[in-house]
Amino acid sequence: MFAPHRTPLVLLAGLGEPPVRLLADRLTAGTPATALVHHDLRHADDGIIRRRVRLGSAERIETVALDHGCVSCTLRRDLLPLLRGLSRRPEVERIVVQLDEALEPELVCHELHTALVDDTPVTEDVAVEAVVTVVDQASWLAAATGDTPLAEAGLHAGPGDDRTLAQAAVAQAEFADVLVLAGEAPDAWTAARTGAVLQRLAPRAALLDLCGTGTDRLLGAVPGDGHRGTPRDPHDPLVTGQPPLEADCGVTLTMFTAQRPFHPQRLHDALDVLLEGVVRTRGRVWLAGRPDDHLWLESAGGGLGIRLAGCWLDSPHAPAWEDVSPERRTLAALRWDPVWGDRVQELAVLSHRADPLLIDHELRRALLTDDELAAGPDRWHGYPDPFGTGHDEPCDDTAAAEPTSAGDRPTIRQEER
Incomplete structure (x- = not known):
C-alpha cells in the first residue's frame, strides 16, 4: 500500500490508440474517483497539444501551446503540475494517464522522479501503481523489428523526433509491469513469435488479454518485483527476472561478455550484425583509447545508438564507491x-532472425587482439574512433569516418547516474 498522501497513478502506453483508449475507459468507467489524463500529440507539428482530463461525468478538452517547440518541455510544464493538482483533490483516489502512442513510459517516469514542481518532485504526491503497455498482436512484432520512422507512421513527438516505431514499441513493452494483448495475430506463427519475444524482452511483466481485463484484474496482476515506474540505471544488471534462456521460434536471448576493450573502428564495422534480425540490444561498452568512458549501447530493430553513461569506477573522476x-x-x-578494474563488455542481445553464434563471432573479432592488448594504452589512443561523444546507426560514410561531437547530433546525451 502507498502512503496515505500519495495518490496511485497508472500509466497506459502502446502503439495503436483504439485499444489503449478502450483500456483507459475500462479503468475509469463507473469509478468517479478515478481521473483520466491524455495528451494527444498528433498536432505537435502545428505547435499544439490537445489535453483531455476526465473525472466522473465531467470532461475538459483544452489546447496547450508547445513550449519553444519542445514536446518534452511542454509535457513537463503541463503534465506534472496537473498530476500534483489532481492528487491533492480529495475526490480523486486514482489517476490514469493515457500516454500518446509516441511516448515511452520510462522517460515520463524519469521526469516524475527528477523534475521539480515547486521545488519538489511529483512523486511526493503520486506513486506509480503500474505501467501498462497494450500490445497489438497483429502488428507489434513487425513494428518492433523494423526500421520505419515514427514520422512515416504518422506518429512523432514533435519536430526533430527521429525515432523509429521499433524504438517506441520495444521501450514501451520492456518497461511494463503488465502487458495487455489486444486483437489477434494474423497466424499462429506470428502469435508464438510475439509471445517468445515478449517473454524475453519483459520477463517480469504479467501478460493479460484485453478481453475481460478491468481494474481489479489488471492491478492484481502487477508483479511484486515490477518496475512500478522506477527508472532503470545503465549500471544495473542487464537481465532481470527469469527470461527463458533456450531458443523458441528462432527467438534467442544471448549474453556477450569480455574483459578487454573493443577496437573502435572494428566495433563500428561490426555493428551491422546488431541491426539485422535483432529485436533489442542493451549493454555496456569499453573502447580502446577511452579508458574512463563507460558507454551505453542500445538498439531496437534497425536503429542503434551509443551514448556516454558516466565513468568506470576506477576512473579518476568516478563517483565514490559509497555513492x-x-x-x-x-x-x-x-x-x-x-x-x-570494473571495465567490461556486457551486451544482452535479443534476436529473432539472427544467428547468435555469428553475433558473438563478429563482436569478438572487434575486440583487441593479444598483440594489440600488449601494445598498451598509449598505442590505443592512436586508433581511429568514429564514435566521438555518441553515435547512431545506420550512419553515412562521412559520419562514420569522422568523430562526432556533442554539437553534431541533437540526440546525443550524457547519462550520468
Missing part, C-alpha cells in the same frame, strides 16, 4: 580486475 547503488558495487566487485 553508487549497492547493485553497481556488487557487479563491480564480482568482475573486478587488478588491471582493468
Whole structure:
C-alpha cells in the first residue's frame, strides 16, 4: 500500500490508440474517483497539444501551446503540475494517464522522479501503481523489428523526433509491469513469435488479454518485483527476472561478455550484425583509447545508438564507491580486475532472425587482439574512433569516418547516474 498522501497513478502506453483508449475507459468507467489524463500529440507539428482530463461525468478538452517547440518541455510544464493538482483533490483516489502512442513510459517516469514542481518532485504526491503497455498482436512484432520512422507512421513527438516505431514499441513493452494483448495475430506463427519475444524482452511483466481485463484484474496482476515506474540505471544488471534462456521460434536471448576493450573502428564495422534480425540490444561498452568512458549501447530493430553513461569506477573522476547503488558495487566487485578494474563488455542481445553464434563471432573479432592488448594504452589512443561523444546507426560514410561531437547530433546525451 502507498502512503496515505500519495495518490496511485497508472500509466497506459502502446502503439495503436483504439485499444489503449478502450483500456483507459475500462479503468475509469463507473469509478468517479478515478481521473483520466491524455495528451494527444498528433498536432505537435502545428505547435499544439490537445489535453483531455476526465473525472466522473465531467470532461475538459483544452489546447496547450508547445513550449519553444519542445514536446518534452511542454509535457513537463503541463503534465506534472496537473498530476500534483489532481492528487491533492480529495475526490480523486486514482489517476490514469493515457500516454500518446509516441511516448515511452520510462522517460515520463524519469521526469516524475527528477523534475521539480515547486521545488519538489511529483512523486511526493503520486506513486506509480503500474505501467501498462497494450500490445497489438497483429502488428507489434513487425513494428518492433523494423526500421520505419515514427514520422512515416504518422506518429512523432514533435519536430526533430527521429525515432523509429521499433524504438517506441520495444521501450514501451520492456518497461511494463503488465502487458495487455489486444486483437489477434494474423497466424499462429506470428502469435508464438510475439509471445517468445515478449517473454524475453519483459520477463517480469504479467501478460493479460484485453478481453475481460478491468481494474481489479489488471492491478492484481502487477508483479511484486515490477518496475512500478522506477527508472532503470545503465549500471544495473542487464537481465532481470527469469527470461527463458533456450531458443523458441528462432527467438534467442544471448549474453556477450569480455574483459578487454573493443577496437573502435572494428566495433563500428561490426555493428551491422546488431541491426539485422535483432529485436533489442542493451549493454555496456569499453573502447580502446577511452579508458574512463563507460558507454551505453542500445538498439531496437534497425536503429542503434551509443551514448556516454558516466565513468568506470576506477576512473579518476568516478563517483565514490559509497555513492553508487549497492547493485553497481556488487557487479563491480564480482568482475573486478587488478588491471582493468570494473571495465567490461556486457551486451544482452535479443534476436529473432539472427544467428547468435555469428553475433558473438563478429563482436569478438572487434575486440583487441593479444598483440594489440600488449601494445598498451598509449598505442590505443592512436586508433581511429568514429564514435566521438555518441553515435547512431545506420550512419553515412562521412559520419562514420569522422568523430562526432556533442554539437553534431541533437540526440546525443550524457547519462550520468
